[in-house]
Amino acid sequence: xxxxxxxxxxxxxxxxxxxxxxxxxxxxxxxxxxxxxxxxxxxxxxxxxxxxxxxxxxxxxxxxxxxxxxxxxxxxxxxxxxxxxxxxxxxxxxxxxxxxxxxxxxxxxxxxxxxxxxxxxxxxxxxxxxxxxxxxxxxxxxxxxxxxxxxxxxxxxxxxxxxxxxxxxxxxxxxxxxxxxxxxxxxxxxxxxxxxxxxxxxxxxxxxxxxxxxxxxxxxxxxxxxxxxxxxxxxxxxxxxxxxxxxxxxxxxxxxxxxxxxxxxxxxxxxxxxxxxxxxxxxxxxxxxxxxxxxxxxxxxxxxxxxxxxxxxxxxxxxxxxxxxxxxxxxxxxxxxxxxxxxxxxxxxxxxxxxxxxxxxxxxxxxxxxxxxxxxxxxxxxxxxxxxxxxxxxxxxxxxxxxxxxxxxxxxxxxxxxxxxxxxxxxxxxxxxxxxxxxxxxxxxxxxxxxxxxxxxxxxxxxxxx
Amino acid sequence: xxxxxxxxxxxxxxxxxxxxxxxxxxxxxxxxxxxxxxxxxxxxxxxxxxxxxxxxxxxxxxxxxxxxxxxxxxxxxxxxxxxxxxxxxxxxxxxxxxxxxxxxxxxxxxxxxxxxxxxxxxxxxxxxxxxxxxxxxxxxxxxxxxxxxxxxxxxxxxxxxxxxxxxxxxxxxxxxxxxxxxxxxxxxxxxxxxxxxxxxxxxxxxxxxxxxxxxxxxxxxxxxxxxxxxxxxxxxxxxxxxxxxxxxxxxxxxxxxxxxxxxxxxxxxxxxxxxxxxxxxxxxxxxxxxxxxxxxxxxxxxxxxxxxxxxxxxxxxxxxxxxxxxxxxxxxxxxxxxxxxxxxxxxxxxxxxxxxxxxxxxxxxxxxxxxxxxxxxxxxxxxxxxxxxxxxxxxxxxxxxxxxxxxxxxxxxxxxxxxxxxxxxxxxxxxxxxxxxxxxxxxxxxxxxxxxxxxxxxxxxxxxxx
Numbered sequence: 001x002x003x004x005x006x007x008x009x010x011x012x013x014x015x016x017x018x019x020x021x022x023x024x025x026x027x028x029x030x031x032x033x034x035x036x037x038x039x040x041x042x043x044x045x046x047x048x049x050x051x052x053x054x055x056x057x058x059x060x061x062x063x064x065x066x067x068x069x070x071x072x073x074x075x076x077x078x079x080x081x082x083x084x085x086x087x088x089x090x091x092x093x094x095x096x097x098x099x100x101x102x103x104x105x106x107x108x109x110x111x112x113x114x115x116x117x118x119x120x121x122x123x124x125x126x127x128x129x130x131x132x133x134x135x136x137x138x139x140x141x142x143x144x145x146x147x148x149x150x151x152x153x154x155x156x157x158x159x160x161x162x163x164x165x166x167x168x169x170x171x172x173x174x175x176x177x178x179x180x181x182x183x184x185x186x187x188x189x190x191x192x193x194x195x196x197x198x199x200x201x202x203x204x205x206x207x208x209x210x211x212x213x214x215x216x217x218x219x220x221x222x223x224x225x226x227x228x229x230x231x232x233x234x235x236x237x238x239x240x241x242x243x244x245x246x247x248x249x250x251x252x253x254x255x256x257x258x259x260x261x262x263x264x265x266x267x268x269x270x271x272x273x274x275x276x277x278x279x280x281x282x283x284x285x286x287x288x289x290x291x292x293x294x295x296x297x298x299x300x301x302x303x304x305x306x307x308x309x310x311x312x313x314x315x316x317x318x319x320x321x322x323x324x325x326x327x328x329x330x331x332x333x334x335x336x337x338x339x340x341x342x343x344x345x346x347x348x349x350x351x352x353x354x355x356x357x358x359x360x361x362x363x364x365x366x367x368x369x370x371x372x373x374x375x376x377x378x379x380x381x382x383x384x385x386x387x388x389x390x391x392x393x394x395x396x397x398x399x400x401x402x403x404x405x406x407x408x409x410x411x412x413x414x415x416x417x418x419x420x421x422x423x424x425x426x427x428x429x430x431x432x433x434x435x436x437x438x439x440x441x442x443x444x445x446x447x448x449x450x451x452x453x454x455x456x457x458x459x460x461x462x463x464x465x466x
Numbered sequence: 467x468x469x470x471x472x473x474x475x476x477x478x479x480x481x482x483x484x485x486x487x488x489x490x491x492x493x494x495x496x497x498x499x500x501x502x503x504x505x506x507x508x509x510x511x512x513x514x515x516x517x518x519x520x521x522x523x524x525x526x527x528x529x530x531x532x533x534x535x536x537x538x539x540x541x542x543x544x545x546x547x548x549x550x551x552x553x554x555x556x557x558x559x560x561x562x563x564x565x566x567x568x569x570x571x572x573x574x575x576x577x578x579x580x581x582x583x584x585x586x587x588x589x590x591x592x593x594x595x596x597x598x599x600x601x602x603x604x605x606x607x608x609x610x611x612x613x614x615x616x617x618x619x620x621x622x623x624x625x626x627x628x629x630x631x632x633x634x635x636x637x638x639x640x641x642x643x644x645x646x647x648x649x650x651x652x653x654x655x656x657x658x659x660x661x662x663x664x665x666x667x668x669x670x671x672x673x674x675x676x677x678x679x680x681x682x683x684x685x686x687x688x689x690x691x692x693x694x695x696x697x698x699x700x701x702x703x704x705x706x707x708x709x710x711x712x713x714x715x716x717x718x719x720x721x722x723x724x725x726x727x728x729x730x731x732x733x734x735x736x737x738x739x740x741x742x743x744x745x746x747x748x749x750x751x752x753x754x755x756x757x758x759x760x761x762x763x764x765x766x767x768x769x770x771x772x773x774x775x776x777x778x779x780x781x782x783x784x785x786x787x788x789x790x791x792x793x794x795x796x797x798x799x800x801x802x803x804x805x806x807x808x809x810x811x812x813x814x815x816x817x818x819x820x821x822x823x824x825x826x827x828x829x830x831x832x833x834x835x836x837x838x839x840x841x842x843x844x845x846x847x848x849x850x851x852x853x854x855x856x857x858x859x860x861x862x863x864x865x866x867x868x869x870x871x872x873x874x875x876x877x878x879x880x881x882x883x884x885x886x887x888x889x890x891x892x893x894x895x896x897x898x899x900x901x902x903x904x905x906x907x908x909x910x911x912x913x914x915x916x917x918x919x920x921x922x923x924x925x926x927x928x929x930x931x932x
Contacts, residue, residue: 103704104818126710148653159651162628175906182817184847185625186884187614187664188891188899189911189931194660198653215710238569244592244681294760351648352570381650418652425654433654440641445655447917451910465655 017044036392041082050207058174069201071143074135077426111142128216130157148198150422152249155380161197166210203452220289225306226280232309233282234356248289250380342392344401347423369404383421434466483510502858507548516673524640535667537609540601543892577608594682596623614664616888618715621846627663632676669918686755691772692746698775699748700822714755716846808858810867813889835870849887900932
């Protein structure tokens with residue numbers, strides 16, 4: 001029996017797509033298509049439930065077929081790009097069993113839940129699920145857990161993993177296992193939960209999770225500062241950290257990003273003088289959240305410290321304006337892609353006080369390798385999205401961008417930084433961890449992989465440490 | 467050359483104590499001496515620096531000698547109790563290199579730093595290091611990381627691991643490795659950092675860490691509610707969670723704990739009518755923190771919700787009164803030990819809404835096995851310190867307590883709870899994880915141990931999953 005028929009016999013023909021059929025195309029790439037990456041697969045399996053995921057996994061493991069787990073397909077590192085002959089296991093139909101237990105500040109979330117939907121459903125009940133990756137409108141919680149996704153508000157609230165108290169995961173050779181659950185603390189065993197979170201589907205497939213919630217803050221207000229130089233922007237970031245306010249988010253965007261995203265900024269910040277948006281070299285957004293009174297005071301403090309060295313400070317207070325600003329912030333990435341018809345989007349982390357230096361180096365590398373660059377990111381966390389803007393059909397340009405990115409990773413790791421803050425390694429950053437970790441840790445990385453996946457069938461070729 | 471001389475040649479004779487000498491005695495037990503546990507060792511090594519830890523580890527690994535890492539010796543699970551012929555490696559002299567970088571909200575902490583000293587040093591600089599285990603006056607950060615220690619304020623702020631951004635650790639066969647560092651986010655590799663945190667010295671020895679800080683909250687005020695029944699206390703806990711306030715801590719103590727700790731409570735809560743402290747069955751402490759205004763409002767909200775069903779609500783506002791209350795809370799554990807001259811202190815986690823049920827079962831088990839019981843703990847996290855009070859010389863009593871504890875673990879795991887929230891497994895809870903985890907996860911636990919420690923020399927016999 002053909003592979004597709006075998007899988008159909010397990011989970012139903014309506015849940016299996018032949019890899020060479022036209023509907024399969026939507027499952028062969030992710031956001032790395034902006035850098036011309038996509039793959040091929042023998043079949044796409046879209047089980048309705050965790051048991052279906054388990055069955056397909058068990059079948060693949062028994063038949064030595066590679067398994068490529070897939071969430072919402074919004075990754076930037078090719079983690080969900082399938083390899084020839086593999087079976088993609090998408091969790092998008094795992095949507096049954098979203099159960100709120102708000103009295104105990106928690107929720108059970110099936111892996112196919114859209115991030116923004118979880119946030120909205122929580123908010124309706126007076127609760128807050130903080131992680132807010134830029135792709136939240138399409139990303140799935142399963143993918144968020146597999147990549148340990150971040151976002152602007154993880155500065156105050158921590159990344160996805162900070163909110164997971166229990167994991168439901170299919171492990172090799174095809175077993176559905178629960179680690180943790182409703183409990184908020186647990187030091188009984190080694191922290192296999194954290195080991196699985198961020199493992200990009202190379203150790204197992206997340207089918208669901210118990211997650212923590214907190215009461216929704218009453219209010220949240222951003223303050224936007226426009227600065228004439230990268231150095232002035234860096235100073236503003238450090239001034240915010242020294243202000244005594246513990247902001248929910250501290251973001252930045254450089255001039256090149258502003259230029260790419262400018263057409264949509266007008267709507268986001270109505271009434272802002274074009275001479276400011278047109279000339280600012282560095283923009284900082286800091287947001288205070290909490291009770292209304294507290295936010296009002298923190299906002300005043302932020303305005304005061306952010307005025308130092310600023311060309312302008314904009315502090316929207318109307319709900320619609322605030323929403324528009326964050327919505328604009330979320331689409332910056334797509335606006336930048338649109339500019340050149342593609343981009344090589346890197347995602348590095350440096351100590352927060354070295355953002356300006358790093359941004360300058362990104363631009364220098366871009367100039368030297370003849371690739372336009374722009375940077376934005378989660379300033380408070382030192383997490384920079386360094387973008388090399390290249391049309392995806394420009395092979396030579398892509399090669400130059402890859403060289404520039406490699407030099408960037410060398411610099412970042414030389415100052416104690418990390419090669420990925422939230423996008424993961426996938427295929428585009430394979431071997432880059434070797435710049436960052438000592439040899440002994442790289443050995444352990446490989447051995448841990450073998451322990452979980454002795455046949456090497458879970459997302460093969462991804463997240464290779466060296 | 468004798469083992470002690472070999473070690474002295476490596477790290478200096480002033481840093482090595484012969485296992486059979488009288489000064490060694492201070493290193494052969496931990497708080498499990500209250501249940502009559504202590505061990506023996508060939509030698510105690512107290513290196514001055516991480517390189518010394520590395521040298522001793524390498525020597526032991528090469529000579530097949532077991533290594534027992536030791537922090538402040540305040541553990542409750544025997545994790546630091548050495549086995550015959552082993553070398554204890556204490557990190558108490560690793561105190562050089564406490565370096566604050568408050569402008570970037572972080573600090574480098576050598577493993578020998580006392581927890582309370584780190585908290586105090588941070589506070590002097592206007593910053594806050596939240597984890598506050600009851601033993602903070604003597605526990606060391608190295609031990610806190612090895613056990614992933616908690617405390618009252620981890621309800622809002624997370625356990626020790628939440629604050630570690632980089633680990634310096636000696637791994638087999640004797641290599642000093644750094645994983646992470648100053649960066650606040652990192653998803654490049656598998657999360658080996660989290661795997662090491664809470665591994666109780668069975669995977670490596672922590673010599674230092676980069677840790678995160680936050681600006682110190684301006685104020686913190688507790689509200690204490692006294693309730694006539696366990697059920698009324700449970701309702702109060704859930705009322706606090708439903709209040710919209712996000713408290714920094716939610717603690718509880720039962721009547722039996724109050725009785726044991728009563729002699730010191732009068733000083734902690736001056737002016738409190740004895741008819742209340744003498745009759746309350748269940749006490750809840752909730753603390754609000756933040757700006758002064760915010761805390762004042764949250765305190766009013768907490769008082770309002772905690773009055774429902776209460777015999778009395780006490781809300782100290784003077785700094786000295788608040789300090790006295792938390793100091794009293796920290797010494798409850800010792801007060802309870804004093805009552806019977808020993809205790810079997812367990813440390814379980816249940817879903818927060820099942821605290822009352824669990825407390826009732828602890829008392830039932832105590833009655834059935836003829837051991838006095840008392841419970842207190844971190845209510846918000848569902849983390850109960852269930853204590854079976856037995857004199858440490860009463861062998862039959864200790865055996866009955868062990869039976870009662872085992873039945874308690876069976877109950878706890880049957881409702882999705884955890885066998886340890888902050889004390890770890892050590893030797894006293896070996897094999898208890900098998901009640902909680904599926905077989906596949908237990909296999910992985912054993913395999914991960916082999917990957918890190920192929921010779922099985924790191925803290926052998928501790929944290930056994932089954």
